[in-house]
Amino acid sequence: MEVSSQSLAVGLDTVWVLLCAALVFLMEGGFAFLEAGFIRAKNSVNIVMKVFTDTTVGMLAYWLIGFSVMFGLDHSGLWGSGGYMVSGSFSHLGLRIPICAFWLFQAAFAMALASIVSGAVAERMKFFPYMVYTFCAAAFVYPIAGHWVWNSGGWLAQMGMKDFAGSAVVHAVGGWSALAAVMVLGPRRGKFNEDGSVNVIPAHNLHLAFLGAFILWFGWFGFNPGSSLSGLDGNIASIAMTTNLSAAAGGFMGMVFTRLKYGKADPSMAMNGALAGLVAITGGTAYVTPGSSVIIGLIAGILVVLAVEFFDKVKADDPVGAIAVHGVNGVWGALALGLFAKDGGLFYGGGVKFLSIQALGVVSVSVWAFGLTFLIFSLLKATVGIRVTADEEMEGLDLSEHGIPAYCGLVVSPINIQESTEIGGQSLQASLINTPGFSLANTNE
Template identity: 45%
Template sequence: MDLKDISYALDSLWVIIAAILVIAMQAGFALLEAGSTRMKNSGHVAGKQILSFGLVSLVFWAFGYAITFGDGNAFMGLHGWFVSGIHGGHSGDISFSPLDNGSIFLLFQTAFAAVSLAIAWGGFAERAKLVVYVTFGIIFSIIIYPIVGHWIWGGGWLAEMGMQDFAGSTVVHLTGAIAALIGTLLLGPRIGKFNKNKTPNVIPGHNQVYTVIGGIVLWIGWFGFNAGSTVSTADGFFGYVALTTNLAAAAGALAAMIMAKILGGKADISAMVNGVLAALVAITASCAFVEAWAAVVIGAIAGGVTYWTSIYFEKKGLDDPVYAFSVHGIAGIIGTLSTGFFASGRLVEYTGVGDKGLFYGGGFHQLGVQALGVIASGVFVAAISFVVLFILKKTIGLRVTPEEEISGLDISEHGTYGYPEHLDPQFMKVD
């Protein structure tokens, strides 16, 4: 085995490990979202993560991967259905990289697509029909996510302009968040969320410990998400990406706690968790392009702003049960734009993507490219999501019945409660 073979094997192993870490984020979402919603829906909310990953694994393999990374045009890929030509190892003298191994890179990218769909489904929580999840999930995995991915990662028109989105603040998080926002708006608020005078009521999650553990699992999984996107171990750059990722998350936790204390008077635990996630979302685009100090700034801004926007949108009548749009959408915008300000000359030269940011003498060019990417991706996702969900609303309907919503989706959609001894009458009888 020569040096190239060893390097290829190490890189491939690293990408497989990173893929597993990203797949494990589904467990984080299950705990986070189940803990953040009510007991009567906990099994349903957790179980849909199994549905999400299973659905994406099949649909992205069949169609989504080809549209994202296949040869085509500036809009979408047109070749490679069912990942034709997939093989288990490298051959010839082409570049020795996991990107050349269809099976490894497919698994890695499938994990990313599944995260984006999980974010989208977060906005549907506690009142959407299960059939809506499945139908929208298929279309999201074939059309919405892959086309945005092709634009930025697959050699599409934004890639040609040099858009910087290293691991997916826009591709993964903003895409999922915009879909979640459209779903939230078309579904309408949960029963009892708003009073007649339109003031919001607090609907607390049933298990704050689950929420915290879910956040920690996601934090760990994010090292596969960001550092894994280097798809290489050769020069140790993945370690630097992991460092900026962690620094941002830490800053986001503290900034969100401080903001919660200032605005709400208490160091809200859910705010800290969401602060971590918002910071991780924000640093996802910029983790390979910014210096360590900038990662701290980006994470702190995302964590603080996300807490404020979650309150603001709720006061404006938006019932987003897990704050998907604030955490993944607003923070995704912040993260994508951040490279336009903070992209370091030395790191841009190293990665070979785009130009340096405004604060490094690059002017407004890169910021303009980043802003265009946010706007174009956001409009595209919003338009397609609205059309699909509007058609579903007018045909099969988006929401369960009021009676089913009140009884809980665990029993109405799945026939059993996540906590039967607490909710099922047969377990509450006294002999």
């Protein structure tokens, strides 16, 4: 069979996008490991189940409704319609790859957005209401913001906003959605004292969290270069380079800044610093120089540390730092593009117009995401309820929501535990020390 150069190009691009979609899908494993490692063992199955919900309920919601709302025929620059369940050709998009390949790539993005919220609501949210939220996030929260920026008819796209792989559309939207969810849900029991001081609730397995961080970093090589939608695009190597440099700079600064600020290099901030660098470079990875990507990552590594402190002070309990990583640095990434873009950036002689458009765009999608998520969580709270009981929270959501612990034989029954005695930074009842099977190595339970 004779193959034309055009059909060969289409084939190569299709394989490229499918491969990158698989890498982005693998990031769900990264989210699962990172979040499970950062929280207590008694809730680790539940958080993995929430991430699994993102890959199932979220994918179905995006197939049924979300993709059409995002990339369907434009209505007043606000939303799309038509082609529900990915029916029709979507020829108005002008794609060179099959629509199914494009849908799969975008569906992986939608799942990633929902998983940003899962970490922020960890350890105290009911499972069923989270499933409802995931459906809404993939069907409406993400697609409408995406339509504004990535559909050629979207009002922000018409103004000239750029967001190559989603610092604003994916990460700022996910991060500020997480803040709204946390505000309605409330903090974990025992996180804050009456005087406003913060109790540290340590991660139960930092090795697991590091594995998750490495998987997320690896998956970003699909997230950013894959957004070119072409394996023949000569920029994919430079996109990969700027992506990697920003991550390295963010992780480096997370270690150095905490060493200077607290006297020790914080492992959790090293991880979140790298992720913050990845988030911040995502919007401008195709438009900035390698040197600029390093600066963007270094600033992201500082911002994430300061943001985690800030949200603790305002009692927005986020067990994994999702708001700081994705919300704060999603905004920084969009603004950084307005500063550092080789074509039109403020530092490259472009003036303030492009930066102003970037600022308007990221604020708009953030307000949209925060507002709609706040409404969804408020309605769920008023109807089915979103918070587990105090006893269930003490017992752990693995048992109360799923009936199985993550580590059989290691988790003590904590129904009667009352927080009163400080051991290793956590409050435990003194009598617990005499409980069979208890050891100081198990205080994270």
